[in-house]
Amino acid sequence: MSSGNKGRYRTRMTDAPSDLRAAQVLRAQCFGLDKPLDRDAFDDRCTHFLIHERKSGALVCTFRMLDVTGADISASYAAQFYELSALEKFDGKMVELGRFCIAPEAKDPEILRVAWAAMTTYVDQHDVKLLFGCSSFAGTEMNTYLDAFAVLKAQHLAPTRWLPRVKAPDVFRFAARLRRKPNMKKALAHMPPLLRTYLMMGGWVSDHAVVDRQMNTLHVFTGVEIGAIPATRKRLLRALC
Template sequence: MIGLKKGRYRAHHAQNAQDIAAAQALRARCFGVEQDKDAFDHQCTHILISRDSDGALVCCFRMMPLSGAEISRSYSAQYYALDALAAYRGKMVEMGRFCIDPDLNDPDILRAAWGAMTAYVDDNGVELLFGCSSFAGTETHDYLDAFAMLKARHLAPKRWLPRVKAPHVFRFAARLRRKPDAKKAHLGMPPLLRTYLMMGGWVSDHAVVDARMNTLHVFTGVEIRAIPAARKRVLRALLG
């Protein structure tokens, strides 16, 4: 059971339907939709970050444990052909619906979230963490340097590479021929994806255009054993 504190915040599991409803409400607010609930919610462990002073929910995400043989029932499998990962032998978990209250800007919230994620991975012996990393909007123009950087440095190993399944995609690995501007690439990269990449993460060779959520997203995987030692020390320090 996760239960850790960072500054004014504590991380904990959702305990009941009311907790999950609060997470869904925060997600809807962050994603700019009327409501955000789906059939995957009841299959997941929901992790919440709350403010100690008043119990307000400030961050949430969900974890869905899977084996390679089960990956076709993941949220990501709606958008990506994940047949290659069906051969993955270790324990895996899909991390999704990560969001932080847009009115707050306190680094302790993110520290609590990553501490909770680390505790979950350690407690469950997870070997592969994966999910969809989202860019705001569906226009690619502002993100070309970011996508060029993903192509140059962060594509998935061929043995795990997701194939195209969604009807509308941006095949950046095939289409882009530009040398990325590192500063523009960094600015264009979603913060969550930047963190995954610092952990040695890799991405699909195409982005899915998701009109319903008004995002572009790339499949993202992090093999736990491949996380650099220095980054592992940083993550484990969050558990203290």
């Protein structure tokens, strides 16, 4: 277990069973699941991060990270939904970010910044070259997010050499289907905060969204190549650490 303090919040990297259970409870609440815990087989393979409010001790954010190489990309969580054979050729260590959630009552934007500080430290310490995961939109009603998807199509599609292919049975092929000029105000209003941060770092997404009815989300595969992050953005991220 390791920990760090940043302002009002304390971040812990942990594998303690009691901490994992607390994370699973928060995840179930955030994802609106009809069960007390959100858990899966990937939990045992991941490093878990918990962010607490220092004064109250309340758990306000959690996420997990899974170390991956190109040779075992098919064993990642995202590979259940996306055909990722293109990334088998990626030269360098990868980390999959998953199950990111912030407690619904925790509205402080500082929490997201603290989370990215913890991710940045992990990436630097482990010489990670690609950070990836599934970025989720709440619910499965895609019409709500058409402007956001139009922006992803216009500006943020994955390079052809890394582009994830369709694997899930239920997908929205927004890059092929959308023919609209996006309303940027609506697009940004409906873009998940985690995804916005990925994109500000030069991140890219799949050309389709998976309709995940079990988790009641739409999600896109998202990647950011660490070497491609603008230098100014890297300085800002490391200043948070």
